[in-house]
Amino acid sequence: MQKGKLLGWMLAAVLLSACKKSDDTEDENNGNWKELPEMSASPRSEAVAFVIGDTAYVGTGFDGEKQLRDFWKYNPANGWSQSASLPAAAAARSSATAFVIDKNAYVGTGFDGKVRLNDFWSYHPDKGYWEKKAPLVGPDPSINLARRDAVSFTVNGKGYVATGSDGSGTKDVWMYDPLADKWIARQSFGGSKRTEAVAFVLGKNAYIVTGTNNSELKNDLWMYDADSDNWTQKNKIANVSDDSFDDDYNIVTTQAVAFTVNNRAYVVTGTGNGVSKATWEYDGVSDRWTQVRDFEGAARYGAVSFVLGGKGHVASGRTGSLQLDDIYLFEPNATYNEND
Template identity: 45%
Template sequence: MRYLKGYSLLLMASLAACSKSSDTTTLVGNWMKRSQYEGVARSSAASFVIDNKAYVGTGYDGTERLQDFWVYDVDLNQWTQITSFPGVARNGAVGMAMAGKGYVGTGYDGLNKLNDFYEYDPVAKTWTKKANFKGTARYGAVAFALNDKGFITTGYDGNWLKDNWKFDPTAPDATAWTQVESMNSGKRTDASAFVIGNKAYVCMGTANAANVTDFYSFDGTTWTTLNPIANVNDDSFDDDYNFAGSSAAAFSMKGKGYIVSGIKGGYSAAVWEYTPGTDRWVQKTDFEGAARSGAVGFSLKDRGFVGLGASSSLSLDDLWEFDPNAEYNKND
């Protein structure tokens, strides 16, 4: 099912979705501008969420790698600076949170691929160096947490990667990292990941100068191959969407996953919604900010947000909230 740009009531979109003919189908969803990030504009930042607050920092402003970190309070719609990241300034790092603490590591400092790893305590407001990531030093990986264990997978160390490493924050440094089952296929860098329930979902990215199309879920032990994110011409999978690309923002809310913007041939503003129960994607209203790569995505109180990133040589500092079921409103 292909969904093309336009605006109408949710009922009309639902009726149109019943037809394979897509020329008259309209999209649903509304973007609302929120408080701008108070640090300098940047792309390829790291982020994590603790207690319904989003922590965003590091990244690249087009000239320099960065170390500053900021926290976004959704109730106040306000950013506040916190203690800067203690490692070397970098972009392309990963971030994740588990058991009330945030974690940032790996990345690129402009000369070196990195494997150091740090923990942030929001109560003490301090960073602590943890055991180095045991995989190869890399950037462009993805990270996620399942059942208070962290995982880092994919990325680029001079080669495209698909290995997968588990981090146990309660274990001694010597045994904190364990290599676990690699992704079924699908080496890649600059992928996107989101978590729904007790599973992580990984898609998008590039390898061998091409966009990858395979898509997987991971339950903390085993990877499962899902339907691809590109055209498939067989009876078992007749949807004809194709949104393979890289450096897209991702988040989940209300039991569904979202992929926003990124590079898909050129810069794309497209937004795609994933439903685990059907293993299908539906296109939603385009992202209302400038199409971009290297943005961050996160959810707070079951509300989805996308911000920062770069459009060509321009670094960005805007923040947007998405309501996937609302009618488009250009005035908000």
């Protein structure tokens, strides 16, 4: 073979290999986002979401002008329809929090446009109504525990509310006993005060991560063992160690969302160093994060998330001053499909 033809063949082979590698990278099984029909509700941010059975509920929030009290339910087979709004006795609100115990949801705290709130309301889907529950108060009711932008989770049949802003960041943790309709103080969060964090549950342990305090984005991750009422610090979510595992970490954010699928947690979107579309997967066994398929909607913060049918969902939120009403489904380990 002539030298010129050999070089040409080698160059073509290199280019073909490069193209094939790019295609393989694009088709890696690192997740796929799929856009679903938009919410029937008005665009909003800083709402709450919860799942009971095979139905997700999204409600409250801020539409750019006012706080909201309406709720909407979503089922993949039936789409969106309106659900029972918070009752008139409950203030419209944004930046609230929600958790589910058994088949009842609990929604509380938040901001009504003027003041922070400490009330809680329970939704009974089988009866379609809201019931007032004990407000978030401690042993000394003169101490105001009202807050916004808290996190919540459910472990061992108890609900938990932690962190948030009462004017500045907080780190207290409160457990709700549904049988006694009572709030009980638990061990304070192990990290520093913060607001606008996220929480998720893996197995019997809850985790709190991200958020901000005094305009400083937080990079620590903490695990909570409800049985021992103890917090344990895990690896940080930024490149701060001398090891290589965190060299590419860029997870530090605020106003993100989190959900859990197949014993992996996912932290998505948020803002901090710019508005994010990143999706990060957390393995609680190895205590490691992996960046997977970027969120395919508009970069946003103040969204909601939930899990239906073993798939994560991210909906609503805002980008700048624009409120959003779209919704995307995430399938972990699926092959990327650019056409959905």
